[in-house]
Each structure stands twice: as C-alpha cells, then as structure tokens.
Amino acid sequence: MPPIVAFVAAGSNSGKTTLLEKVIPILTGRALRVAVIKHAHERFDIDHPGKDSYRFTQAGAETVLVSSRRKMAMIRRVSDERPLSSLLPLVTDHDLVFIEGYRREAEWKIEVHREAAGRRPMCLDDPSFKALVTDGTYSVSIPTFHLDDAAGVADFILRSFDL
Secondary structure, eight states: OOOEEEEEOSSSSSSHHHHHHHHHHHHHTTTOOEEEEEOOSSOOOSOOTTSHHHHHHHTTOSEEEEEOSSOEEEEEOOSSOOOHHHHGGGGTTSSEEEEESOTTTOSSEEEEEOGGGOOOOGGGTOTTEEEEEESSOOOOSSOEEETTOHHHHHHHHHHHTTO
16 A cells, blocks of 8 residues: 555645645656545536436446546445545555545644634644644644645655655
C-alpha cells in the first residue's frame, strides 16, 4: 500500500483543493504517480443525461465502467457511504495517495486552515496531525506551512515518507 496523506479541515472553503492542485504537479514532476480520493458530503453525479453511462444506470445497471485509452471511470450505485478502507484497494498501483476529507478515518493528516473560516485549528486540540497549513500564526509542535507554500508541503511529504 502506498503512503496515504489526508488533507483535512474543520469545514469547507479552507483551501484543501487549491493546495492539492499545487502540490500534485510538484510531485508528479518528480515522476511520482499520485492518486486522490475525495470525500463528497453531498450528492454528486458524473453520470449526465444523454450520455450512454447515464442511460445504462437509468436502465438499472448497478455498476457501469467507462474506459478509453486515456481515462477510466466507474459509476456504482451504493446504498450507504463507503469507508475509506474499501476505496484504498482501488489505488494500490500509485506511489502516493492523497485523501481529501475522511478526517475520522485518516491516520496521517495535514490540517488546512484558513483564518477567514473563523474556526480554531483542530490540531491545537488533536495531537494526531502531522502538519498545519494556514494563513494564520499559531504556536504548535508540528511543522507549519503557509497556504501558499505548496513546495514546502510537497517537500515535507517527500521527506516524511522517504520518497
């Protein structure tokens, strides 16, 4: 299993996705194969009316797999939210897996905190975090990076997992 790094926050609009958008190309530029598993809190759909995949799911297919030379996607109806542990086997052929969300299940967590969110960083009360990425100033015992320091975050991850 590749190293798994979770980017988590107390709420939405903290900058997790933006930070990952900056960290991923730094790591892939070093020839690492990166996977991302994103937790969605609300209903989402990649299966749109008019597309064959939509027609197949509307016809009652439980699982539809769409594959081409460049991409692959699986649409699967589920009756309940899947735990992170059931999704990880889908990305074992990567060098590094990023998780966005799943803060209760994740073991290796980086907190992304934006001052404007008006919340206190979770890492102040939870020693399980490995780093804090913020636009604020906090006295913590873990490495701290500014929200704009994607290179620093990428280097920290590389050092932490000896990649």
